[in-house]
Amino acid sequence: MSDTELPELPELPRGIALAWGVAADPQRGPKREMSVEKIVAAAVELADAEGLGAVSMAAVAAKLGFTPMSLYRYVTAKDDLLLLMQEEATGLPPDEHREQEGWQAKLRALFDAQVQHYLAHPWILSLPITGSPITPNSSAWLDAGLTALAETPLNESERLAVALAVTGEARWYGQVSAGYTEQARSSGLSQAEVAARESALFDQVITADEYPSLRRAIDAGVFTAEDDPFRFAMERIFDGVDAYIAGLDRGEPHAVEQDWIDVEDADVAGDKKVREARKAVREAEKALRAARKNERVVLRDARQRVEGARARG
Known part of the structure; x- marks a missing residue:
């Protein structure tokens, strides 16, 4: 390749091309009232009403009054349909976040709006995360998060990290x-x-011997408290970022976190001997937990016997 020759760009997958409106038009048959938009809208209505399991090409076609084959002229695979459904249900970020003052208020408004989207379309949470958002609406949400941080001294990587933290917490909250x-x-x-x-239910099975910290939390009423643990966590993330920004303003250097978690190769994780070895480890851990539980029971009984003997003596 010469110095001036550019590498060939990968072809956009059809689902992404459809989302951006740059896919080739289907060869239209006699039913010209059909469109990708109508197919996606019908699929979203099905998922909202009956869950993602109710969505199939046949079910969407029946809802629209057509045959499944007629849908394939427009959406050639169910995975593409699911991508377009997610894009439709995700929508665009609300304009209100731009009216907020300061990066925290802007991100807080985006956080709240994302949670509401998940509650309105909970089936989105069942879709796997397959990479960075490349569709228009998903990209708009990420862009809004980055824009909220544009006036901060954070660098581009740090802004992305904070935006992803907000998105991740909102997804967990919604789930x-x-x-x-x-x-x-x-x-x-x-x-x-x-x-x-x-x-x-927790109260019946969680004992102070086996799970002392969780038992204290249950006794404190954490599962019935009106406190919002997700908003608390989000605010503490904001506090940490705010403190980090204050350090940058004082002239402190940007942090460098380059050590990613070592993600195991899929072929290694799927190796038969590796799976068998890990199964043996799980079984050993299970036996160890059972032995420790038995030890606690024996110790408790022994203490009760000793205390009883002392009381009688």
Whole structure:
């Protein structure tokens, strides 16, 4: 390749090309009222009403009054449909975040809005994360987070790290909240009643001998408290970033965190001998936990016998 010759760019996958509106138009048949937009809207309605498991090419086609084959003229694979559904349900960031003063207020508004999106479309949380957002709406959310930090002394990598922290906390918040909402819907209980039932179940099985810290938390009523642990965590992240920014303003150097967690190669993790060795480790750990539990029971009984003998003596 010559000095002036540019490397060939990879072709956009069809789902991403459809999201950006740059995919080749399908060869339209007689049913010209069909469109990618209508297919995606129908699929989102199905997922919102019945969950992601209800979405299939056949189900979407039936909802629109067409045959599955007619859909494949527009969306050639279900994975592409799922990508477009996620893009549609994600929407654009609310304009209100731009009206906030300061990076924290802007990010807080984006955090709240993302959580609400997950609660409105909880099936999004079932979709796997396959890489960085490359679709327009997902890119707009990331761009909004970076823009909120544009006036800070953070460098570009640090701004991305903070934006990802906000997105990740919002996703986790949405996942747990959506789970409680679904439990409340299916059981007929209020969310407060679901939390109380969960606390009661923990109360039955968590002992101070085996799980001392968790037992103290249960006794303190953490599972029925009105405190919002996710917002607390988000605010503490903001506090840490604010302190870091203050250090940069004082002339302190940017932190350098280059050691990524060592992610194991998929071929290694899938090796039969590796799987067997790890299974043996899990079984040994299980046996060790059982032995330690038995030890605690024996010690407790021994103490009770000693105390009883002392009381009688």
